[in-house]
Amino acid sequence: MATKKSAPRAFDQVETWVFDLDNTLYPHHLLWQQVDDRIRAYVAEFLKVTADEAFRVQKDYYKRYGTTMRGLMTEHGVDPDHYLDFVHHIDHSPLEPNPALGDALEKLPGRKLILTNGTVAHASAVLKRLEIDRHFEDVFDIVAADLEPKPQAITYERFLKRHDVVPTKAAMFEDLSRNLEVPHTLGMTTVLVVPSGQREVFREDWELEGRGAPHVDHVTDDLAAFLEDALKA
Incomplete structure (x- = not known):
């Protein structure tokens, strides 16, 4: 017998908004x-x-x-x-400013943080090209995680401790379902981001799975619009 999925967690208690970087804040096929x-x-x-x-x-x-x-x-x-x-020695110029995403981030109440398996330098270049860098308090990268990548539980624990984040008052946005399992277990509201261009990047089947998993509260293919709607809910 299939397990019934519980009602998705909402955003009314969210004080900290946590975002993955690549393929979450922008379609990864661009880079x-x-x-x-x-x-x-x-x-x-x-x-x-x-x-x-x-x-x-x-x-x-x-x-x-x-x-x-x-x-x-x-x-x-x-x-x-x-x-x-x-x-990470790449050309970031294919990225263009995303004013809609910037407006949506501006309206979010509370803190905004990046949690990425990449580096601070790469994240900074991406955020500047998108012109959304001013909205983020900090970037927690693979170096800050002592080189332990998501989805390792210790990575999230180090992140939460470093930035004094209460997981039950936080939301996590990711493009890989498996990277949302630990955040959901910790009490975070989880959002799976599936931007356009998924098949323009070589992605294995496992990377595209998990949209209906119990640890995924919400799914969106338009992050800016989703954030705008989340504030209205």
């Missing part, structure tokens, strides 16, 4: 090919393997460890600083 290519190039050079084998390793580690970097660190002792500098 992802650059990052994806650089990750694969790094894996190929570091492991001295073909591009096809690098692709396989890249996706395998991403699924099993949360990030390709974590897999390379665990199994091959890669230098995380060198890896992060290399893979």
Whole structure:
């Protein structure tokens, strides 16, 4: 017998709004090919393997460890600083200002924070290109997480402690369902963001699953409009 999903949590108690970065605040196909290519190039050079084998390793580690970097660190002792500098050395110019999202963020009551498996430098470049950087209090990145990526529970615990966030008074916005399991368990209201362009980026089936999962309170393909509606509810 299927388990009945409980009513989705609302936003009336939310004081802290927590956002993933890539593919949440903007459609990742605008930048992802650059990052994806650089990750694969790094894996190929570091492991001295073909591009096809690098692709396989890249996706395998991403699924099993949360990030390709974590897999390379665990199994091959890669230098995380060198890896992060290399893979995020990209052109951010394809991103354009998003005034609708900026207006929606402006109206949200309370604090706004970024929780990303990327770096502060990459997040800062993205937020500036979107012209929404002024709305965010801080960026909690993979370095602040001691290189432990989402969906590891310790990452969320470190984030909540660092920024003194009460999970039952917070909302989490993410593009991967599995990254919302721990936040929901902790008491956060969860939102799965599925922007357009999902198939323009290579995404495996598991990355697109989970829209109807019990730990997903809400699903949207238009973040700005969703935030506007959330304030009216």
